[in-house]
Amino acid sequence: xxxxxxxEFLDPTLSLPIRGKVYTVDPPDAATGLRLQRLSDWMIGTAxxxxxxxxxxxxxxxxxxxxxxxxxxxxxxxxxYDDMVADGLPWPTLKVAGMxxxxxxTVDPETAEAYWSxxxxxxxxxxxxxxxxxxxxxxxxxxxxxxxxxxKTPAKAGTRGGKSSRAGR
Numbered sequence: 001x002x003x004x005x006x007x008e009f010l011d012p013t014l015s016l017p018i019r020g021k022v023y024t025v026d027p028p029d030a031a032t033g034l035r036l037q038r039l040s041d042w043m044i045g046t047a048x049x050x051x052x053x054x055x056x057x058x059x060x061x062x063x064x065x066x067x068x069x070x071x072x073x074x075x076x077x078x079x080x081y082d083d084m085v086a087d088g089l090p091w092p093t094l095k096v097a098g099m100x101x102x103x104x105x106t107v108d109p110e111t112a113e114a115y116w117s118x119x120x121x122x123x124x125x126x127x128x129x130x131x132x133x134x135x136x137x138x139x140x141x142x143x144x145x146x147x148x149x150x151x152k153t154p155a156k157a158g159t160r161g162g163k164s165s166r167a168g169r
Contacts, residue, residue: 003138014104016080016116018089023080025101033105039072040106055139073098076105096120 014025030035043052077098084094099120104112115122 014101014109014112014158016099016100018093019087021087023077023083023097023139024078025104026078027082028075028078028105034071036075037106038103040102072102076101092120 012027014027016023016025027033073094077084080101081094081098086098089097096116096119100116102111103115
């Protein structure tokens with residue numbers, strides 16, 4: 001089987017339109033890509049450990065320090081980073097662009113697009129068990145049709161959980 005040249009159908013670049021200009025972000029080289037992937041895996045692992053309340057670093061607003069965050073954006077954006085800085089883009093714009101590129105290279109293009117489209121403010125799930133329990137125990141609004149939710153029917157007398165009380169005798 002002869003395979004076609006990958007460049008014939010794979011466009012590895014990321015295009016970020018900002019203020020009427022399209023910044024072309026080339027994919028990172030292999031070493032940088034692996035470094036970004038390790039950082040992504042660490043961030044996801046740390047978040048998962050905090051989520052499940054396993055012995056993990058205390059949850060903080062920042063999982064990486066300022067220098068590491070800046071390095072991550074610079075590595076993810078490549079040469080486009082310098083173009084953005086030269087064009088005087090403000091930090092919030094650069095941060096969204098950097099995180100979008102980071103997600104594009106380490107997670108998938110769909111996640112990056114969702115982050116970009118949300119302006120860097122995607123909906124976040126409840127952060128811990130207590131918050132999730134609170135969210136689940138919050139009364140849900142009535143259905144749009146106005147019909148009440150179906151009620152569970154009580155178990156018949158002499159049964160437990162719908163099983164005959166004679167089961168197992």
